[in-house]
Amino acid sequence: MTDSQFLAGIFFADDDVIWATASVTDREFAYPGMVFRSNPDFINKSDPQKPPHAQRFPSNPNATDDVAEAVARLAESADISKIEAVTTASIGPFQDGISGLVAGGSIISGARLQKWSGFDLAGAVESEFAKYGNDHVIVRCLTDAEAMVLGEHYHFRQFRLRGHTHGSKAYREKEYKLGQDTVAYILLDSGVGGAVFQRNYFKRGEASLEIGHTVAYPPPGLEDKYPVANCGAHYLPCLEGTISLPALKEFWHLTAEDIRSLGSDSETLRWLSFYIAQAVHHMTLFFTPTVVLLGGRVVSNPHILEHTRTMYEDLMKNERGNQLYPDYKAQYDREEYIKLWSRPDAGVLGCLCWSFRSARHGKDGRKNVGYLAEVGW
């Protein structure tokens, strides 16, 4: 890439649209080169909770306006004709399976929010860019959870790298090993979703991972008080039907604000954690990650992480104290294994990471190749 090329990311959350641009060479921008040696430039010193230059606006009632406004704002902040790749993150799942990672795609009909249902997101972004004279931009679409896990994976590695000196053989070996990390993300908000980035690849099949629709089990004896529910998309009761924000409001009479203020001895908080622990349990059984990160407004309570860790430990052992994975050390350091998201705007960073990877591979680039392998690791 040359100095004049730019990347963009647009994260369509339920209430906000968050966007950012980055240059791969200009260190004044947020994500210089996506190379970890440049990480000191990455932290936004004035507000460490946000990636630098990540900006947002309130969502519009329909998806077309969201896309148009996002691209208009990109055009105000950068020379849009020079943007080489843009990655979106949004509600899923995508109609055409894995090409959601490769060539964009349409969101499946019947998606959780009507405004996105059946929407041709990649097509809409492409035509907005064309209005500004950019008909060469590479458009890629991720689910919200996929973008979050990618951004968090970046942070996770950054954190692990801190303190190592550059350039030595040991350092490079360490870098390589960090490339093997498996970061799982569980998004608990208006919907429940998840994504896994493992050894430089997204772990998924022909469509996005849909952990929110795994079966939920009620707490024994408390089935009526903390009930499981069906999300409406399939037959069995699931995590999204049970502990998404709308479900918690309907069946448990809890708003996001109520959840935040529950005390550490709250029985409701304990059983909410029991359900979250089931999601962690599924992630462990399928992917045995290095770390499981929990994000979204459902986990905004200050005590919920500790309750979830305790509930998870209970779920993963039997009455004799046996453990399913005796040699799987990661999960036994509970503080290291189950953590909260590091910052809400990690998703837009994930979009930029994927744009970087997409620009490297070009319009007909290889499918689902990790971005880290291509930056000199």
Ligand SMILES: [Zn+2]
């Ligand atoms: Zn469901």
